[in-house]
Amino acid sequence: MSSRTNISCLQEAKRVAIFGGTHGNEMSGITLVNMWIQNSAEIERNGLVVKPFISNPRAVEKCTRYIDTDLNRAFTPENLSAPDVEGLPYEVQRAKEINRMFGPKGSSDAYDAIFDLHNTTSNMGSTLILESSTDLFNLQMVHYIKKAMVPHTCSVLLNEHPQLKYSTTRSVAKHPIGLEVGPQPQGVLRSNVFESMRTILKHALDFIELFNSGVEFPPCTVDVFRVQERMDYPRDTNGNITAMVHPHLQDCDWEPLNRGDPMFLTFDGRTVLYEGANTVYPTFINEAAYYEKQQAFMTTCREILAAYAIRKACK
Amino acid sequence: SVVAMPTVSRVAVCGGTHGNELAGIYLVREMLKKRADGTEPVSVVTVMSNPRAAQLCVRYVETDLNRCFTRAALSAPVSETSPYEMIRSQELNALLGPKASAQAVDLLCDLHNTTANTGLCLITYSDRDWICLHICKHLEMASTPVRYVHFDIPLNEAYSLDSVGKHGFAMEIGPQPHGVVRSVIFSAMQEGVQLMMDWICQFNSGTLFEGGWVDVYTMVKNIDYPRDSETHVITAAVHPNLQDRDFCLLHPGDPMFLCFSGETLRYRGKEALYPFFINEGAYYEKGVALSLARKRRVQIPSVRSETLR
Numbered sequence: 001m002s003s004r005t006n007i008s009c010l011q012e013a014k015r016v017a018i019f020g021g022t023h024g025n026e027m028s029g030i031t032l033v034n035m036w037i038q039n040s041a042e043i044e045r046n047g048l049v050v051k052p053f054i055s056n057p058r059a060v061e062k063c064t065r066y067i068d069t070d071l072n073r074a075f076t077p078e079n080l081s082a083p084d085v086e087g088l089p090y091e092v093q094r095a096k097e098i099n100r101m102f103g104p105k106g107s108s109d110a111y112d113a114i115f116d117l118h119n120t121t122s123n124m125g126s127t128l129i130l131e132s133s134t135d136l137f138n139l140q141m142v143h144y145i146k147k148a149m150v151p152h153t154c155s156v157l158l159n160e161h162p163q164l165k166y167s168t169t170r171s172v173a174k175h176p177i178g179l180e181v182g183p184q185p186q187g188v189l190r191s192n193v194f195e196s197m198r199t200i201l202k203h204a205l206d207f208i209e210l211f212n213s214g215v216e217f218p219p220c221t222v223d224v225f226r227v228q229e230r231m232d233y234p235r236d237t238n239g240n241i242t243a244m245v246h247p248h249l250q251d252c253d254w255e256p257l258n259r260g261d262p263m264f265l266t267f268d269g270r271t272v273l274y275e276g277a278n279t280v281y282p283t284f285i286n287e288a289a290y291y292e293k294q295q296a297f298m299t300t301c302r303e304i305l306a307a308y309a310i311r312k313a314c315k
Numbered sequence: 316s317v318v319a320m321p322t323v324s325r326v327a328v329c330g331g332t333h334g335n336e337l338a339g340i341y342l343v344r345e346m347l348k349k350r351a352d353g354t355e356p357v358s359v360v361t362v363m364s365n366p367r368a369a370q371l372c373v374r375y376v377e378t379d380l381n382r383c384f385t386r387a388a389l390s391a392p393v394s395e396t397s398p399y400e401m402i403r404s405q406e407l408n409a410l411l412g413p414k415a416s417a418q419a420v421d422l423l424c425d426l427h428n429t430t431a432n433t434g435l436c437l438i439t440y441s442d443r444d445w446i447c448l449h450i451c452k453h454l455e456m457a458s459t460p461v462r463y464v465h466f467d468i469p470l471n472e473a474y475s476l477d478s479v480g481k482h483g484f485a486m487e488i489g490p491q492p493h494g495v496v497r498s499v500i501f502s503a504m505q506e507g508v509q510l511m512m513d514w515i516c517q518f519n520s521g522t523l524f525e526g527g528w529v530d531v532y533t534m535v536k537n538i539d540y541p542r543d544s545e546t547h548v549i550t551a552a553v554h555p556n557l558q559d560r561d562f563c564l565l566h567p568g569d570p571m572f573l574c575f576s577g578e579t580l581r582y583r584g585k586e587a588l589y590p591f592f593i594n595e596g597a598y599y600e601k602g603v604a605l606s607l608a609r610k611r612r613v614q615i616p617s618v619r620s621e622t623l624r
Contacts (some may be wrong), residue, residue, distance in 0.1 A: 035575055042529065060605070063600075064373075121492040133483045185430040187490030187596035191552035191573050244498040267345050288494035291372075 003275060006219075008136050009313040012212045013112035013175065017051045017102055018043065018201065020117045022072050022169045023289070024059025025186040028194045029117025029179075032201070045205050047212035055116075055169050065289055066091055072116075075167035080105060095169070100170060103172040113137075114173035115204060116220055119199060120182035121288045122297075123251040126154045126196050128177030130224070131168070137175050139307035141207045143220045148203040152196070154222040155254055157283060157300065164227055164298075177204070183251075186288055216311040225254065225281050225300035232294040233262050234264055234272060242266055245286045245296055253283045257299070264296070318445060319621035322519045323421040323482070326359045327411045328508060330426040332381050332476050333597070334368025337496040338488060338504045339426025356516045364476060366409060367399060372494055374597055375400055381425075384478055386471040391416060404476075410620045412479040415470060422446065423480030424511060428503060429489035432559040434460035435507055438485040440473045441465065442531050446482045448615045453514040459488070459503045462466050462562060464591065464608065465533045486511075490559070493596055518620050526617040532562070532589055532608035539602040541572055541580060550574055553594045553604060554597070561591045565607070572604070 020033030036043050036052035043050045054060055054069045068089035079092045080099050102111045126149065128142050146154045157180070159165050170176035179200055184193045211217070233241040243264035249257065256279045257263070264272040274280075280299035284290060328346065330339030346361040352519035363369060365380045376399045382388075389412075393402050412419045437451050444464045451463045464487075470478060477483035486507055491500045518524065540549040551572035557565070565571075566587045572580040588607040593597065 031549075031575070121495050172421075183384070183492070185490075185596050186494060187599065188430050188492075189549070189552045190594070191555050191558060194552055202603055244341075244501060246498050247498050250497060250499070267341060267501070286495055288492055293496070 005309065006307040007216065007311055010137055010310050011112070012047070012312050013137070013208050014048050014212070015051075016048055016113045016115075016205070016208060017053055017111050017173070018115045019053050019055045019169055021054040021056050021060040022116055023065045023070075023118065024056050024061070025065055026117070026119040026184075027061050027187065027189040028119050028181060028184065030054065030060055031189055031194060032117060032198060040298075043170065043201070043205060045209040048205075048208055050205060056091065056094060063104050065186070068092075071095065072168050073166050075099070075169060075171050079167075098169060099172055105172045110284045111173040113177065113208065114170040115173040115177050115179055115201060116168065116170035117201075118178060118180045119184040119186075119193065120180055120284065121185055122182050122284050122286060124155065124180060124182045124253045124283060126152065126200060127157055127180040127283075128154060128200070129157045129159065129180055131159060131165065131171065131176055133158055133224075133226075133305050135175060136310050138177060138248045139222050139305060140211075140217045140220060140310050141175075141177070141204060143222050143307070144207040144217070145200060145203045145224075148206070149199065152199075155202065155283075156222060156229065158224040158303070158305075161227045164230060179244045183200055186272065208216045211310070211312060214312050216309060219309045220307050222305045222307065224303050224305055225283060226303045228280060228296045228299040228301055231263075231282075231297050231299060233291070234266070241291070243270075243272060244272060249282065249284060249297070253285050254281055256280070257282050317523060317617040317619050320446065321421070321616055322620040323446065323515045324358060324519065325420045325422075326357055326512070326515060327362060327480060328359060328412075328426065329362045329364045329407075329423065329476060331366065331369040332364040332425055333374045333379075333427065333493075334365050334370070334376075335372050335374050335461070335493040336426070336428040336491075337411065337494065338428050338466055338491060338501045340369050341496055341501060342426060342504055342508065357512065357519060359512070360411070362407070364425070365400065365403060365557065368489070374493065380404060381476055382474045384414065384476055385474045386414070388474070407476060408479055414479045420480045421482060422515065423477050423483035424478045424508065425475070425483070425485045426508075427485050427487040428491045428493070429487055429592060431489045431561055431592045431594055433487060433489040433591055434462065435503060435537070436462050436464045436487045436591070438466065438477075438487055439465045440468050440470065440478060442467070442533060442613055444482055445599070445615055445618050446518075446599045447484050448529050448613065449518075449529075449618055450484075450511050450514050450613070451525075451607050452527060452529055452543040454510050455506055456503065456506055456510070458499065458506065458560070460562075461507075463529055463531050463532050467533055489561075503615045521620060521622070523617060523619045527616050528612045528614055530610055531613045532591065532610050535588060535607050535609055537603040537606050539606045540599070541568045550576075551580060554579060556603070557590065557593060559593070561593050564588075565590045
């Protein structure tokens with residue numbers, strides 16, 4: 001650390017991967033990665049190697065989220081250390097393989113950064129998902145991307161929640177970054193969503209190239225939405241949902257939800273109100289894949305994270 | 316002059332023909348909860364068409380159920396090893412048909428959703444079915460545009476469930492992602508079914524419905540995505556200028572696709588046509604990026620149910 005000002009000296013990020021098809025029906029990432037596997041010119045940068053990779057090829061082939069189990073929940077310590085036996089769910093086998101290729105998770109041999117490309121049926125716009133509030137490299141990168149995207153908005157979701165945090169495919173890398181762009185139906189490619197995701201990645205790779213070349217990034221702050229809790233649909237005793245996201249909440253990702261605001265509308269026309277004491281910022285509102293995970297939306301609270309200046313560590 | 320037609324005594328409302336089109340599935344579940352008490356003016360049978368697919372929240376389990384209602388498919392020999400949907404289509408034909416027979420239900424309304432921005436469409440095989448056309452005329456809704464879409468296919472080759480009834484249509488509402496229920500879409504479907512039932516009750520009790528004009532969109536052709544000649548992989552997305560613009564006239568030279576390479580591909584047809592089902596998720600595997608229709612005004616006569624002696 002310099003005595004004049006706090007600058008974190010960090011290792012270069014030489015090995016970077018871009019994952020598409022972690023969910024086989026989220027088409028923007030699948031299309032981008034397949035395109036870059038054919039022709040990688042657009043993702044090449046000086047001073048780093050960028051590998052495009054289809055993480056769940058069998059699910060992509062069937063245009064389905066997963067075959068046996070959600071790959072993006074499969075990178076738990078138990079799964080990654082499971083012995084190679086017959087009958088392991090496909091995605092557990094795949095998680096172990098990905099951990100061998102791009103990890104091992106938690107080790108110094110792991111890839112420096114992995115971008116995992118996702119789409120959502122929710123109206124989240126362009127969202128970057130972080131798993132740590134103290135990863136300076138990621139905070140600085142996200143700050144760079146947000147500035148570069150202006151006037152287009154890029155929201156930042158931070159999931160550091162002890163219970164709701166999950167073992168993602170990208171967590172194998174030292175610096176995991178989730179890209180979530182919506183709204184886009186499963187199995188559909190929307191041009192504007194595809195191009196937004198493409199642009200975010202362009203800026204992300206530009207940042208890494210600049211960082212690796214020795215550029216110093218001054219201290220910055222990042223506005224984030226921190227995950228608070230998961231809200232399920234009202235259900236009957238058989239587990240069937242009895243209400244839908246209320247029209248006033250539908251598509252209002254990142255907008256404040258206050259006590260007394262409409263939240264759900266039952267099939268027979270009754271409104272259910274939000275009863276929480278504090279204002280929250282909902283996200284992942286009405287995501288198709290989360291009906292089976294008992295989630296109608298997630299609540300978040302706004303926070304400002306600070307990052308020290310960073311530059312590449314001298315050898 | 317007034318056309319006299321038989322009463323619409325037996326109605327079927329079907330949902331879950333595709334197991335991930337949720338508005339119809341939830342509406343049918345709600346309708347099934349209400350026990351019929353015998354005072355209903357019209358006999359309505361409510362059916363979950365593809366319960367296995369609905370359970371798994373997938374479009375179909377082995378094959379698209381809504382392509383299994385051609386005369387050939389309905390008369391093909393089936394066994395336990397046949398695809399589930401081939402067995403099911405014959406079950407539905409026995410329950411609600413048989414197709415093209417006197418025993419078939421008078422009207423079959425099959426509930427669907429699409430990822431395309433279609434509003435509410437009644438999709439049918441005839442452009443002179445006065446019952447269907449009058450119902451369409453009756454369905455004026457504040458929440459969504461209502462249109463009549465016609466596929467000019469003879470009854471034998473008509474492949475969808477709605478062709479089983481003496482009169483029938485798919486009530487298709489979009490946009491809604493598959494696997495999601497959006498409350499405005501559910502409400503629109505509920506209102507559409509209610510207005511349809513209102514018309515049927517009034518018609519059956521002898522009300523005269525004045526003739527008039529209905530815009531009919533007749534399907535002309537489908538357009539596939541541009542694909543790589545060797546790998547067959549899609550090389551473009553629906554152009555942002557066309558995305559979500561179902562039923563907005565597409566002129567020769569208008570942008571249609573934006574290639575991943577950045578090039579714009581334009582509509583090369585000679586005739587301006589009306590695009591619909593623009594970017595329907597389930598149609599990628601069928602090689603359809605959008606369908607194109609011709610619009611014309613169809614005159615419909617006044618109708619009244621015939622009094623049986």
